[in-house]
Amino acid sequence: MYRIIENGGICTPKGFLASGIKAGIKVSGNMDMALLHTEKAARCFAVSTTNKVKAAPVLYNNSVLEHAHFASAIVINSGNANACTGLQGYLDSEKMALMVEEGLELTPKSALVCSTGVIGKNLEMNKIEAGIPKLIQNLSPDASLDFAKAILTTDLTTKSLAAEIETKAGKIYIGGACKGSGMIHPNMATMLAFITTDIGLPIDFFAEFRANIDDSFNAITVDGDTSTNDTCIMLANGMSDIQYGDLSLSEQGEFRTALNLLMKELAKSIVRDGEGATKLIEIKVENAESRQDALKMARFIGTSNLAKCAMFGEDPNWGRILSSAGASGVNMVVEQTDLFFNDVQVLSKGTPLIIDKEILNAIVRQKEYVVTLVLNMGYASASAYTCDLSYDYVKINAEYTT
Amino acid sequence: MYRIIENGGICTPKGFLASGIKAGIKVSGNMDMALLHTEKAARCFAVSTTNKVKAAPVLYNNSVLEHAHFASAIVINSGNANACTGLQGYLDSEKMALMVEEGLELTPKSALVCSTGVIGKNLEMNKIEAGIPKLIQNLSPDASLDFAKAILTTDLTTKSLAAEIETKAGKIYIGGACKGSGMIHPNMATMLAFITTDIGLPIDFFAEFRANIDDSFNAITVDGDTSTNDTCIMLANGMSDIQYGDLSLSEQGEFRTALNLLMKELAKSIVRDGEGATKLIEIKVENAESRQDALKMARFIGTSNLAKCAMFGEDPNWGRILSSAGASGVNMVVEQTDLFFNDVQVLSKGTPLIIDKEILNAIVRQKEYVVTLVLNMGYASASAYTCDLSYDYVKINAEYTT
Numbered sequence A, B: 001m002y003r004i005i006e007n008g009g010i011c012t013p014k015g016f017l018a019s020g021i022k023a024g025i026k027v028s029g030n031m032d033m034a035l036l037h038t039e040k041a042a043r044c045f046a047v048s049t050t051n052k053v054k055a056a057p058v059l060y061n062n063s064v065l066e067h068a069h070f071a072s073a074i075v076i077n078s079g080n081a082n083a084c085t086g087l088q089g090y091l092d093s094e095k096m097a098l099m100v101e102e103g104l105e106l107t108p109k110s111a112l113v114c115s116t117g118v119i120g121k122n123l124e125m126n127k128i129e130a131g132i133p134k135l136i137q138n139l140s141p142d143a144s145l146d147f148a149k150a151i152l153t154t155d156l157t158t159k160s161l162a163a164e165i166e167t168k169a170g171k172i173y174i175g176g177a178c179k180g181s182g183m184i185h186p187n188m189a190t191m192l193a194f195i196t197t198d199i200g201l202p203i204d205f206f207a208e209f210r211a212n213i214d215d216s217f218n219a220i221t222v223d224g225d226t227s228t229n230d231t232c233i234m235l236a237n238g239m240s241d242i243q244y245g246d247l248s249l250s251e252q253g254e255f256r257t258a259l260n261l262l263m264k265e266l267a268k269s270i271v272r273d274g275e276g277a278t279k280l281i282e283i284k285v286e287n288a289e290s291r292q293d294a295l296k297m298a299r300f301i302g303t304s305n306l307a308k309c310a311m312f313g314e315d316p317n318w319g320r321i322l323s324s325a326g327a328s329g330v331n332m333v334v335e336q337t338d339l340f341f342n343d344v345q346v347l348s349k350g351t352p353l354i355i356d357k358e359i360l361n362a363i364v365r366q367k368e369y370v371v372t373l374v375l376n377m378g379y380a381s382a383s384a385y386t387c388d389l390s391y392d393y394v395k396i397n398a399e400y401t402t
Helices: A056-065 A086-103 A125-137 A144-150 A203-215 A249-272 A291-302 A305-312 A318-327 A357-364 A391-399 B056-065 B086-103 B125-137 B144-150 B203-215 B249-272 B291-302 B305-312 B318-327 B357-364 B391-399
Strands: A002-005 A016-021 A033-048 A070-080 A111-118 A159-167 A170-179 A192-197 A231-236 A280-288 A338-341 A344-348 A368-374 A380-387 B002-005 B016-021 B033-048 B070-080 B111-118 B159-167 B170-179 B192-197 B231-236 B280-288 B338-341 B344-348 B368-374 B380-387
Touching: A002 A249, A016 A125, A016 A144, A033 A056, A033 A125, A033 A144, A033 A192, A033 A203, A056 A086, A056 A111, A056 A231, A070 A086, A070 A125, A070 A231, A086 A111, A086 A125, A111 A231, A144 A159, A144 A170, A159 A249, A170 A249, A192 A249, A203 A231, A203 A249, A249 A280, A249 A380, A280 A291, A291 A318, A291 A368, A291 A380, A305 A318, A305 A380, A305 B391, A318 A338, A318 A344, A318 A368, A338 A357, A344 A357, A391 B305, A391 B391, B002 B249, B016 B125, B016 B144, B033 B056, B033 B125, B033 B144, B033 B192, B033 B203, B056 B086, B056 B111, B056 B231, B070 B086, B070 B125, B070 B231, B086 B111, B086 B125, B111 B231, B144 B159, B144 B170, B159 B249, B170 B249, B192 B249, B203 B231, B203 B249, B249 B280, B249 B380, B280 B291, B291 B305, B291 B318, B291 B368, B291 B380, B305 B318, B305 B380, B318 B338, B318 B344, B318 B368, B338 B357, B344 B357
Parallel strands: A070 A111, A192 A231, A280 A368, B070 B111, B192 B231, B280 B368
Antiparallel strands: A002 A159, A016 A033, A033 A070, A033 A231, A159 A170, A170 A192, A280 A380, A338 A344, A338 A368, B002 B159, B016 B033, B033 B070, B033 B231, B159 B170, B170 B192, B280 B380, B338 B344, B338 B368
16 A cells, blocks of 8 residues: 655655755855765666766766665755766766765765756856755755755756555655756756665666656656756665565555656656646557557657647647657557547547537646547557647747857 | 759749649638649659658559659649548549549549648548649649649748759759648648659669758758658659750769759748748758768757757857757767857867857857757768747647637
8 A cells, every 4th residue: 555745755765864055056046956865875776868968977977886786875966967068077076976975974986966957067166065064964854845946957846755655564665856857047957856765675676667767757758858967866775674575566566656656746747847838748659569669659749849839729639649640650550540638539540530629628728638549559558748838938948048 | 054043943844834723722712722744744753751640642642653653743732631531531632633634634643642731621522623624724834833822831932943954965954842831720731842854864863862852851840740741742754855864974963963952942941931930040960970870960959949949049059959969869979079150169079169159149140050060970961951949830839729
């Protein structure tokens, strides 16, 4: 049995401390440095951007995690992405990790680093170096919200959540916080997500974590751009004294379901807070030949500007959705395809049905709805989560100049 | 030696007749049917949409061209794409071809069909059937402009051009007309392009034609959506009495250059007239490992909403361009990469140069400029042509509801 803890966060699982402070990196004066620390070194799972242009902290973490699969701390700064900053950028990331390791008396290479913000500008290391001791000093089990605030760039809301799973052996907790690809100030970038849990996880749980990322953070799209800094890190410190392997199969299933749900909800909260977004739309592709096909098509439709403008205009424009599906490169046969807005079918085996326009209009006027494309080609399904494309998206991304 | 004939068009080459009429398909009452006819059957090269959702006329042409490589006529209607219209749609396309073949006393399967407009609505065949005799009646060698007008949907300008090539054997002409993916009314779709020439071309010239399409119509992007109807057809009727094989190698080169230029200029005119477009930007990728890589990256950057919003905002935002390049999936090494706005270098081997902001601002305020990314990975280059993403794009695609 599991339940979502709405006001929970990164520190809800046992043994996790966090902090968030104002280091003076952001012009706004908002909090811009955060620290996450686990009292016991945690099994670490990490997935980072596939962009060939990788920011210094991404390169640094990759090099650390090549040799170690445990971590005790993650230090984050917002306001500057430390991307396209050459060797100096890499040395700066390394320095941040080193200062945290020394300050917390950790073993070498047990701290990770994330940055988010402006591209192409070196970090003001005097501010960072002054911030780290303060972060350490402020560490607290009650700072989930401070942490969630300090990692934001131009997001309008914090994104934080926790889950509790009851097992025979006791309670397990999962916590999470993330920030979106708000890019109000040009060159801003990055989706960052952090997941904590007090269960002990085996190293081969990575496959499950990876699959969950495809289901959640990889399934969302605001504008189709993959940033230089995107990172999702999960820390499992085992401090509940419960090991995954000790759970019954059904309890393991509960844990996986809770983790999947938590990651999906965090991901959806990024879309809801997408630049200029007024709606959250799930694009579901069912009965595709493979899960990859389903995901590819769902994501492709989710990034179609034409479809996204129609969503903003509250127009039940199935033609654009079908055309975008066909352009995705995924195998489909129009004469076999069904299409739904929520439960209302608009296309049956490729033939348009005659639907009362008002019924469809009522659906697309909602804040959240589901578009389902049934390919009838196989047995695989997947969803993508997207927002509409509004005037504000253009405004945000055109008017604020560097 | 070749020259561009600005006021030339589809009928400039010898033996081509055209017409454009009002058949009452468009609510606006504008011209909505066009016919192209060559007095002598022409070698036909055609490339159509890769979208899995293909409109009826695309399916019809594909089936005709599987067996024949000659055509004598192309009949076009605008205002209705005849897409997602099932068997009836296919029969309607067939009927259109048949009526043209009968009316012009052509051999069976020598007329092709194109449609552009609303998706998911069957053609009003009574209007089409009344239009075809009128089209035939109006055929004229002076109707290039009528033809160019009648194929438009929501384009703001006609797109028509011709070229003259002087050879020792005499003059050869190439003509062209196209329409863009103006999608002001939702569900509108389609890029259509028609090229005529009075030279005789061998069947294996198709490879050259295909390469030119990659350079021109496949290199442009307004919003990244591939429609259900996109088609480019070239007719070579040989009525200049000059065969390609008779030309000297340098004359063949001139012909190819003129054809490439004409197709590129037609393609660029589509971008200039893109929905809400205020600028035409060439994204040039140089020294990539392969031409495919260069084209893939250039097109990827050209469809980045973030980059396109920055162009609209007249912001020389090289960070977004570099990040988009990295996300394209093409092999690159940041530390080897140079970036230019026109002739002004902003990035040298991955390191930002200190540039007077006013110099860059002056460039991005221009109506047309070039962004060049030099990868220094190999010897291949390619360009994509894109427009900016403006409020009007969103307005056009959101506010006009079905």
